[in-house]
Amino acid sequence: MSNKPHRDTIFVEEAEILTHEAYQGDQFILRLLAPQCAAQAKPGSFAHIQCAPLKPLRRPISIMRVSVDLGWVDFLYKAVGKGTRLLSQRKLGETISIMGPIGKPFELHAERPRPLLIGGGVGMPPVLFVAESLSENPDYKPFVILGSEVPFPFKPIPSKILIPGIPDGIIASMPLLDDWEIPSRLATLQGFAGCYEGYVTDLARQWLNALDDESLHQVEIFSCGPHPMLETVASLAAEYNLPCQISLEEFMACGVGGCAGCVVEVETKSGLAMKRVCVDGPVFDAKQVFPS
Template identity: 50%
Template sequence: MANEQRGTIFEEQAEVLAHVTHPGDQFVMRVKAPKTAVKAKPGQFVHLRVSDERALRRPISIMLTDPERGTVDLLYKAIGEGTHLLSERKVGDLVPMLGPIGEPFDISDLSKRYVLIGGGVGIPPMIFAADNLHGRDGDCVVFAGSEVEFPFALKPSATLLPGVNGNAILAVRSLEERDIPSRLASNAGLYGCYEGHVPNLARDYLAALTQEERDRCVLLSCGPHPMLHAVARVGREFDLPTYLSLEEHMACGIGGCAGCVVKTVEDGEEKYRRVCVDGPVFEAGLLPEFA
């Protein structure tokens, strides 16, 4: 577990290099954080101090890193006082940051096809995982869901995906340009998107695969709990390995306060694990809530 390691979390004064506002109170922030950029893995997060007046930090998932330039990209939504204060940070500001934190997704087996399912601010870890897999010639497909306009440049996909109807034509441009297949889902009537919840889109895709193709698949997901419940059901339906990244409120973010515990069942024994350092990624079968 990450909490048994030492020297894996850095405190950096992250300089804001860019901060872009998107519809639906969504923000994409790029910061200069060289140590985190080198060490971060898909599924990990950073803990930001949003202002000098607020001692408690806010956990934000890592969306992309550039180790050579020392940059980290973050996507978040301003939904509370803390993230609204974060949204006021300007280019050139320094943001105290701890990272990278948590157990990442295991995407080491390149014989697998990773089906990446993200919803809302749970999309960034999927982008990060896809980028990492692409750099290692891995096989993946990205399904992203949102009820507000997506905070990414989009374009019609040139890749046909099994089980995906003709109305779902839009893909994330940065992925499409690297031949990483993706599709979008929404209940908000957004053009070019699958009409419905993103786990249903992923299910349609999986159902259309041959058994041999489906047996190679591993489900990775991050998003709100109702979405994760649906992803876990899809995993059980097709008997696929399923890993969920949990979104929880956190205080210290480094395992000291045990304020973000979740119950697991491991080898028949109930345990309580800290989402921040024992997670945020857990195998769905270990979580009674998602069984």
């Protein structure tokens, strides 16, 4: 048996652009028809996308949603460099070469049925994927916190779901999550209406402090976002003695473990080791990446 199980679950597809929506802050949501990727994708996995025909070096972009039945895959990305700016110019009906799904996904644990999902910026997609995977599972009671310093890539709405521990007036939520009956709140330093004025971890702390001991012991944190945010999330998890999984964002060349261009230093049972974000991750135990 192969000791590289990912080899048989990564596909290269010429994916048709079904929708390509622009949002403030140079943010885009791209929906591609990629049935093989959709069928194998799990929360936390990503795809390596060729941004333009004459731009051979691909870009890793996290998977936000999939429809196995209809074969589409959604990506949220921000146009920040030459490659993603070229990608933002691609039109409906064009095809894009994608390779995926890639990477070690998040792992849920039945003994921790209260997942706290924290996403920042373009780190929102993996936690949204986790949330949707739980939307029809009554055994889990997730709570989602999303943060952004540019307008969110959706129109926030006042949530219909009350959440103990959340300050009065903090009612802005993601419409899709409300539709799934999953409680969510938004955090920012930009003064957006209905949002918590502060960091995602500050809002998370208020929620955690409102839990009784039994509920607190049912929490596991799942997070993706900028490196400083993840470091603070890891510290928060350590403060409350909670397990925490984080999805790292890193520059990549090959995306399948061959070039070792995306390695990070992690703590293992045998000491410090260099791990590849693309195939050893992108999801890691927070304690491995940010040992206390």
